[in-house]
Structures are given as structure tokens and as C-alpha cells.
Amino acid sequence: SSRSAARAEPGRLSLAVAAVLPAGGSGERMGVPTPKQFCPILDRPLISYTLQALERVCWIKDIVVVVTRENMEAMRSIIRKYQHKHISLVEAGVTRHRSIFNGLNALAQDQPDCKLCKPEVVIIHDAVRPFVEEDVLLKVVIAAKAHGAAGAIRPLVSTVISPSADGCLDHSLERARYRASEMPQAFLFDVIYKAYQQCSDYDLEFGTECLHLALKYCDTKAKLVEGSPDLWKVTYKRDLYTAESIIKERISQELCVVMDTKEEKEPISYLLEALRNELNHVKVTCGALGYAGRDTQHILEQCYSFACVNFMTSDFHKTKKLLSMLEESDLSILYPVVVVSVHFFDFKLVPLSQRMENLMWIREFAKEVKKRNILLCGLLISYSQDEQKLQETLTQGAIIIAALIRERSLGFVGQLLVA
Amino acid sequence: SSRSAARAEPGRLSLAVAAVLPAGGSGERMGVPTPKQFCPILDRPLISYTLQALERVCWIKDIVVVVTRENMEAMRSIIRKYQHKHISLVEAGVTRHRSIFNGLNALAQDQPDCKLCKPEVVIIHDAVRPFVEEDVLLKVVIAAKAHGAAGAIRPLVSTVISPSADGCLDHSLERARYRASEMPQAFLFDVIYKAYQQCSDYDLEFGTECLHLALKYCDTKAKLVEGSPDLWKVTYKRDLYTAESIIKERISQELCVVMDTKEEKEPISYLLEALRNELNHVKVTCGALGYAGRDTQHILEQCYSFACVNFMTSDFHKTKKLLSMLEESDLSILYPVVVVSVHFFDFKLVPLSQRMENLMWIREFAKEVKKRNILLCGLLISYSQDEQKLQETLTQGAIIIAALIRERSLGFVGQLLVA
Ligand SMILES: [Mg+2]
Ligand SMILES: [Mg+2]
Incomplete structure (x- = not known):
């Protein structure tokens, strides 16, 4: 079948693939004290479900989880308790982009005494998107290999509008011409690493979109890959309910x-x-x-x-x-x-x-x-x-x-x- | 308190307010045979929760629900079973905009033998947004009275990107400069009715945004009102789980x-x-x-x-x-x-x-x-x-x-x- 052919792909290409999972967020949008990636679902932290989803993909060699210093020990105990494998921990920066850069730095070092090796392709995913499937991971990796960068997208659910300075409607965008950029994304390691190395402080502080950095600093136009609705990001308190219901249904x-x-x-x-x-x-x-x-x-x-x-x-x-x-x-x-x-x-x-x-x-x-x-x-x-x-x-x-x-x-x- | 002052507002203004609730959608995105507005939550159709949310607002005089001919009888029995009041049913058109237009037409007639009266302000809401609160309804109505049009907005959760023709990233939008347009929206009746009367067939077929029609046909710039996360639209199957969890928590x-x-x-x-x-x-x-x-x-x-x-x-x-x-x-x-x-x-x-x-x-x-x-x-x-x-x-x-x-x-x- 085409599915099993696709499955053989990363082996056939003998592509070295690693993943970086920024998990340094503080979850202020949830209105809860616990950062959302550590909120329990059926008594297990959300991030453990995301690690499980990446771990079961046999061709992802290393998973670099980027967490704040305060959460480092909690993260270690999650890894022990739920027996996660192939995980390396790296300390977060003050913004999402700085955290991802720290994760990439850990992969780039490629030193003999370090268990991490520089991959050819790196996946960047979110700790708060636990329902990522192997097929979309594979699609972004294959597309990144061919195009240098790739990211999952979804249709827009709401019309996007541009407000004027006085809080009125300036114009609305034609919904069909735009997409929501989701995760996972994947990059040739050398492309995204170069982008981060050249990245301005302003972009490291205020940017949110890795595809944008690849375009701006490496002139690499990311291939866009249609993702499933399950890629959605746990953002609000209600999303925790949703995740729990989905997990309960699955098991x-x-x-x-x-x-x-x-x-x-x-x-x-x-x-x-x-x-x-x-x-x-x-x-x-x-x-x-x-x-x-x-x-x-x-x-x-x-x-x-x-x-x-x-x-x-x-x-x-x-x-x-x-x-x-x-x-x-x-x-x-x-x-x-x-x-x-x-x-x-x-x-x-x-x-x-x-x-x-x-x-x-x-x-x-x-x-x-x-x-x-x-x-x-x-x-x-x-x-x-x-x-x-x-x-x-x-x-x-x-x-x-x-x-x-x-x-x-x-x-x-x-x-x-x-x- | 400012809240009770605000509550007094529609009374003080003695504003005639009605609501139109387009409910003609077929729910193809859900991947389920039942249109999402009729999906049961704790054994009661979703639309009944939305009607309940509108009904408990004493200053909304009439609620016009627009449903397809096939669902007319089911809708009548929902109204009977759950004892909804002040509801009028109108037959849907083939698109969302045509359905809303049918709802507005019913309100515009203002005939002595018709129990509906032409309101000064009309709210347009979605049947699949059951958690709308009185305060946001009030805010859009007050803003519509002052500006001619108003709509609830939310921050964007994902970066919005524009794809090029070959399925690659053309550019990404700066997230902070845009908003998601949500419901409820409200309009001076004469503004939105005129907009629909002048509206091109193309817009009636392919448009989705009422604020855009008010701008295009009546040169009315809608006031944008920050809404709560609860305004989100039940779109996917997982949203039904979410709605059920929220309702269970509330009761x-x-x-x-x-x-x-x-x-x-x-x-x-x-x-x-x-x-x-x-x-x-x-x-x-x-x-x-x-x-x-x-x-x-x-x-x-x-x-x-x-x-x-x-x-x-x-x-x-x-x-x-x-x-x-x-x-x-x-x-x-x-x-x-x-x-x-x-x-x-x-x-x-x-x-x-x-x-x-x-x-x-x-x-x-x-x-x-x-x-x-x-x-x-x-x-x-x-x-x-x-x-x-x-x-x-x-x-x-x-x-x-x-x-x-x-x-x-x-x-x-x-x-x-x-x-
Ligand atoms: Mg992003
Ligand atoms: Mg809309």
C-alpha cells in the first residue's frame, strides 16, 4: 500500500531525524498556575502524551525537550515515571525562539562524548500538541528534505480581520486565500540552524514562526503540508477537557x-x-x-x-x-x-x-x-x-x-x- | 456597579433588539451525519443550549431561527420539548448569507398580523456557539447602536500564512496585527438589511462575513469588541466533547x-x-x-x-x-x-x-x-x-x-x- 511504502521512506533514505520540543511556556493563557504542558490528563502530564507520540515513531532518533530550569527536575521525574526513551533535556531561553535555538545548539555540537548527533532533518513540534500522527511527521520530514523547510497547515476556522487603530474593522481577509500555520514543522538542520545563528535579537524576542525565519534568513520557502484537525494546540482550559475526552475515547x-x-x-x-x-x-x-x-x-x-x-x-x-x-x-x-x-x-x-x-x-x-x-x-x-x-x-x-x-x-x- | 449600570442600558435606551440565528449548516466538517447544531449534548441538541443562552437575556425580544425545510419539524419539536420562548422559524437559503437574509426579511415585514416587529438593532449569532454571555451581547448591541455595526473578535491562536500557488509559504502575517472575527455581531437593522438588499449574488454565494457586507455596501466600519474564549464555534467532533465537558462543569x-x-x-x-x-x-x-x-x-x-x-x-x-x-x-x-x-x-x-x-x-x-x-x-x-x-x-x-x-x-x- 502507499501507506506502507511511505512508512519505509525514512529508512530507505537513511535520513537522520531528531526532534526539538520547546516546553518552556508558562501557560498564562490557561488562567491556571501550572504551565499547560504539565497539566495532568488522567493523572499524567500532557507533555508525556506528546513524548509518547514522538517516541513510537521509530525513525526519530533523538528528542530534545527544552524546559525551564525550575521545571527540569519535574521533567526528569516524568521521564522516569513514564519510562520515556531517547530524551535529552536542554534549558529553555526566555522566549520560544531562544528555547528552540538552545535545542538546536545541543544537536549541533556533535561531540564524541555527547550522545546527541547532528541530524540531517530536525522536526520542531509543540509539547502541547499531543495527537500528532506518524504520517504527518513523515510528510513534513520528506518535504523538508526536498524543500529545506516544511510545516503543517490547517484551513482557517474564523475569518481573519485587520483592525484599525481606533478598534474598528479596517478590512477582512478572504478566508480561502490563507491558512493557519500549525506544528509539526521540519527543516534541513543546516537551514534552520543557520537561520537561528543569523537571526536578529528582535526576531528572537518577538517572533513566533520558524517557517518565517527560514524564509527571511535562508531564502527557503517552506513546503506546506495539510494536517489533520487533531494537530490543534492545547491553549485554553477547555482544551484540556477536549484532550481528556479524546484520550479516553482512544483507550x-x-x-x-x-x-x-x-x-x-x-x-x-x-x-x-x-x-x-x-x-x-x-x-x-x-x-x-x-x-x-x-x-x-x-x-x-x-x-x-x-x-x-x-x-x-x-x-x-x-x-x-x-x-x-x-x-x-x-x-x-x-x-x-x-x-x-x-x-x-x-x-x-x-x-x-x-x-x-x-x-x-x-x-x-x-x-x-x-x-x-x-x-x-x-x-x-x-x-x-x-x-x-x-x-x-x-x-x-x-x-x-x-x-x-x-x-x-x-x-x-x-x-x-x-x- | 458598572455591571448593573450596563445591564440597565438596553432598557434605558428602550432599544428594540432581535436576534437571527442561522442554523442551516450541514456540518460536513464534523464527519458525522447529523448537522452539528442538532448533535446531542447530555441528550439535548446543541442548538437548544444556544437558544437558552439568548432567551435568558430579557431585552432580546425575538429570536429568528433559520433552518432548512428538512429540519423544520425537528426544530419545532426541540422548541416544544425544551419550552423555548420568543422563537420564530424561517426557512434557510442555500448559503449562510442567504439564510441570514431570509431571517432579516422576516423581521423587516413588520406587518400587523405578524408577531415579529422590525427591531432597531439585530444580533446575528451562530447556532453552534452555545456559551455566549449577556455581557458580550450587550457590548455588541451598544456598539452597533453607536457605530452601525459591531462584532466580537478574539486573538489569533495560530500564525496566519499565505500560500503561493505551488503550495509553499509565500509570507506569514504578523500575528499581533490581526484578529479572528467571531460571533455575536450586531447591526442597526437598516444598515445590515440595506447591505443584504444590495448584496451581489457572488457575495451571497461565497461570502461568510457580515461585517464585510456592512463595510462594502453601507460604508459602515464595524466596532470590534473583545470576546471571551468561550465564544468559540463548535466545528469539529472534538468540540462536541469540549462543549459537553463545559456544560457538565457548569451544572x-x-x-x-x-x-x-x-x-x-x-x-x-x-x-x-x-x-x-x-x-x-x-x-x-x-x-x-x-x-x-x-x-x-x-x-x-x-x-x-x-x-x-x-x-x-x-x-x-x-x-x-x-x-x-x-x-x-x-x-x-x-x-x-x-x-x-x-x-x-x-x-x-x-x-x-x-x-x-x-x-x-x-x-x-x-x-x-x-x-x-x-x-x-x-x-x-x-x-x-x-x-x-x-x-x-x-x-x-x-x-x-x-x-x-x-x-x-x-x-x-x-x-x-x-x-
Ligand atoms: Mg507557529
Ligand atoms: Mg464569520
Whole structure:
């Protein structure tokens, strides 16, 4: 496919690519004391999501993060806690352009005792644009290799106007003739480094646009690359809500229903159907534990939501086994993992209250695994012989599981819910 | 205060003000089949929030909503269901400008048998900007009265660039010299109506900016008014997430803890303290039922979250009374109302499981009130004589209540949670 051909590109070109991530901003626009790149989303700082997005691109060799001296230690602990790789820290300057220049200087030195090497192409990205995809990174890198400079653009959402000195409309720009300049951008290292070296103090203080420096100081006209809406910059407080919603949606794309293969029982296939109805757009997969095969391993690498089905038993061997597999994996380092221990019972045989008593272990267990960022809940499903009643109950169960996955809230950890 | 002085303004000027709300867009940018103005947020279409924002401004006399013929009936049922007032519907044209022109035509007719009157000033707003505040509406109206035209503006978030024909950077604009033109805008009716009447077909087809028409056809330079970040336009799918988060936050600003005044018991004052700690920025108020006084009435007019505290009893008189007061009020027409029935018990005296059995009525009751958009949950709090243990439990209880209020999810309706 053209996509896999494109993917092979940086390898084929054997292009040395590094990235500079200015993260020295103070976030005054947010109206919050924490700079926006350090604001937590699902308990993890925004910048860690951006690093994750760059890190998973195997052909980006080094990532230089530029932070203020005050935030240096906080940044180090973020790198440790979330196990980020290939990161070098450089101290920020007083403006965005000075910070980027510091990052480029660190790459330029190319000394034998320094682990950084001068790249052929350097990507410049923002710490507050966590949803950058490999394909746009690749496009700007390829275009920078060909043109010397390249940057992502987006259509304008609002008409741009020019005010007169008295605060009235002077003229409005024809919206279709302009674009918003976004990130990532990429440059031949020698082009952008020369631009910064020759850059006037005025530009270093008041400028914001790297493409402009390449044009002004190196006569290099950047190639413009159409980016996706996801490239938007976290700017206002509301953008943090948006980022959280997007991240929650992304990690709730798949639900793995864990069961023994022998459990091909009717109510369970009904439950799967109800889940597939309720969780529109969510891939519902099934996995069996105890085989320690590639199946489970595969699931543990990409799925952050589990429902562990127990049929007519208060026993929790299976849930416990899943939890210890999850604890051994690194899955919950980056995202909270939801585990719902689902128990089918016929409440006519044993009353609900007694069943709940039997399942009180979940409360204590949940406290333990919560420390590992695993959110455990119990769900009791009343197993009725009446088919219509059973269907209603299973629909309700699917609604509860869907809410637990989507909300991913600490507030419901250890609760026993009833469908 | 200057605010109340400003508020008096449209009355003092006895200015006739109407609003036109073009809502004919098809939402192709969202990548969803439903036009964005009809996308549901907490189960209510986005446009209803925008109408609510305009409606609560007492000096806006008429609101003309312009919708396509296909959406006319859906719009009528939205107006009925959410009890919107002062709305007139007009059929949309094929472009935004043609739709606005249709709206202005409806206002211009000024016929004795038509309930619409020609206003002195007309506001033009977007159906997809639900967070418009009275103060910015007032500012554009006052400025339009003085200058003939006025519009809200915002600083540019991204640098604006001009591409050359070959898709490369031609030049970038100096960000500080430009602004984004947003909504609302306001005009002397005669100015904007004349502009539309003289407007070329080309402008009616391809233009997007009303301020530009006032300038071009009536030589009227609009006064630009600095707007708040909340004026942003719901454009992409992610903006719907944002809008939902903002609305949820707004209706979760206050929690009313309902109790009898005689219940000045220690654990309850601890609970209030825990709630105040957990619900940062949330106003925790107390209300007593049964006095039918101004207190409760006041609460029922602005608060969408209730915790009804029952001490050492499975009785649910108080919760039931609150629920019937809520059902009688119109509170839940616009937003889902959360009610948590909180029960303190000493589990050493009676086991938890039996208590849960006693409280099963909540499940059935919750199903009933859910039809009225009231989300009922139960919360059992273990009452321990051990003060430290009690504190821990109450903190946990506050976390659960906070989660129920913030998430406002249908998934947990009727559940009995345990702290
Ligand atoms: Mg820029
Ligand atoms: Mg406009």
C-alpha cells in the first residue's frame, strides 16, 4: 500500500531525524498556575502524551525537550515515571525562539562524548500538541528534505480581520486565500540552524514562526503540508477537557471479554451481543486466560479495558489471574486500565445480598490494584430463565460496563454494581 | 456597579433588539451525519443550549431561527420539548448569507398580523456557539447602536500564512496585527438589511462575513469588541466533547445537601467538610425540606445536584419528598439532575448485605424518575465510632458523590454504592 511504502521512506533514505520540543511556556493563557504542558490528563502530564507520540515513531532518533530550569527536575521525574526513551533535556531561553535555538545548539555540537548527533532533518513540534500522527511527521520530514523547510497547515476556522487603530474593522481577509500555520514543522538542520545563528535579537524576542525565519534568513520557502484537525494546540482550559475526552475515547476503542473457552454458554453470547450494541465503534474481542499464548500477550499490548466473566460462581481465580498478568505487564504505566469482574447468578437460588457478601473481596482487592493504576469493579448480573428478562438485564449490564470504560473514574473503584 | 449600570442600558435606551440565528449548516466538517447544531449534548441538541443562552437575556425580544425545510419539524419539536420562548422559524437559503437574509426579511415585514416587529438593532449569532454571555451581547448591541455595526473578535491562536500557488509559504502575517472575527455581531437593522438588499449574488454565494457586507455596501466600519474564549464555534467532533465537558462543569458548580435542620450530628458535619474538600470550586449548600419556604424554592431554581442525607434509617421519606419536588419543578427539562440518597449505618449492628436489601427500593424508584431526567443513586456510608476510620469512609463517600455529579452518567442510575 502507499501507506506502507511511505512508512519505509525514512529508512530507505537513511535520513537522520531528531526532534526539538520547546516546553518552556508558562501557560498564562490557561488562567491556571501550572504551565499547560504539565497539566495532568488522567493523572499524567500532557507533555508525556506528546513524548509518547514522538517516541513510537521509530525513525526519530533523538528528542530534545527544552524546559525551564525550575521545571527540569519535574521533567526528569516524568521521564522516569513514564519510562520515556531517547530524551535529552536542554534549558529553555526566555522566549520560544531562544528555547528552540538552545535545542538546536545541543544537536549541533556533535561531540564524541555527547550522545546527541547532528541530524540531517530536525522536526520542531509543540509539547502541547499531543495527537500528532506518524504520517504527518513523515510528510513534513520528506518535504523538508526536498524543500529545506516544511510545516503543517490547517484551513482557517474564523475569518481573519485587520483592525484599525481606533478598534474598528479596517478590512477582512478572504478566508480561502490563507491558512493557519500549525506544528509539526521540519527543516534541513543546516537551514534552520543557520537561520537561528543569523537571526536578529528582535526576531528572537518577538517572533513566533520558524517557517518565517527560514524564509527571511535562508531564502527557503517552506513546503506546506495539510494536517489533520487533531494537530490543534492545547491553549485554553477547555482544551484540556477536549484532550481528556479524546484520550479516553482512544483507550476505550477495545474491550476484551476474558472467559474460558469452554464457556460458550448462551447468556455469555447474549452479553457479547449486548456489549457490541452498546459499545458502538468499540471492538469487543474475546480472550482466554491460562494458555499464556500469543493471544493474551497480544491483547495485553493494546487493550485497556477488560471484562472478566464468571458464570455462577463467586470464585475469583480468573479475575485474580488477569490482574496479576496486568500487574506484570507495563500496560497501566501509561493509562488507567479498567477491569470489570462480571458474575452471573440466579438470585432465585441465593439472594442478591448474600452474593454481594460473597464478592466483598473485590473491595479490598480493588484498593490494592488501584495503586498500580488498575480500576477494578464488580458487576453482578441476575441470570433469569425468562429470556426477555435476561435480555433486559444483559442490556443493562452492557450499559454499566460501557459507562465504567468510558468514564474511567476513580470514584467507582471497588464498587459492586448490579444489573 | 458598572455591571448593573450596563445591564440597565438596553432598557434605558428602550432599544428594540432581535436576534437571527442561522442554523442551516450541514456540518460536513464534523464527519458525522447529523448537522452539528442538532448533535446531542447530555441528550439535548446543541442548538437548544444556544437558544437558552439568548432567551435568558430579557431585552432580546425575538429570536429568528433559520433552518432548512428538512429540519423544520425537528426544530419545532426541540422548541416544544425544551419550552423555548420568543422563537420564530424561517426557512434557510442555500448559503449562510442567504439564510441570514431570509431571517432579516422576516423581521423587516413588520406587518400587523405578524408577531415579529422590525427591531432597531439585530444580533446575528451562530447556532453552534452555545456559551455566549449577556455581557458580550450587550457590548455588541451598544456598539452597533453607536457605530452601525459591531462584532466580537478574539486573538489569533495560530500564525496566519499565505500560500503561493505551488503550495509553499509565500509570507506569514504578523500575528499581533490581526484578529479572528467571531460571533455575536450586531447591526442597526437598516444598515445590515440595506447591505443584504444590495448584496451581489457572488457575495451571497461565497461570502461568510457580515461585517464585510456592512463595510462594502453601507460604508459602515464595524466596532470590534473583545470576546471571551468561550465564544468559540463548535466545528469539529472534538468540540462536541469540549462543549459537553463545559456544560457538565457548569451544572456541577453547586451541590445541595438536603437534611433536616435537627440533623446537626457530627458525622454529617464531617461529610460536609469532606465534600467541600473533594468538590473544589463546588459550592456545597444545605437545605431542609418540609418548610416549603423560599430556601428550597431558591435551591430548586439553580442547582442540579442533590445529596439527601438519612441518618441510621432505611426510610426514604426525605428522598422521596425531594424527588417529588424535583418532578414538580421544571429543573430536569434542561439538564439531568443527580440525586444521591445517602444512608449512614453502623454495619456492626446490622450487616451491610441486609442494609442493601433494605435499600433495593432505590433501584425501582430510579427507573421511574429516570424517565423524568432525574438520575437517582444510593450511597451507604459505614458509620464507625473510630474517628479515623469514619474520616476515611467519609472521604471515600465524598469521592463517590463527586464522581456521580461530575460524570452524570446514565450507567450508574439505581446503583447502591458503598463507602
Ligand atoms: Mg507557529
Ligand atoms: Mg464569520
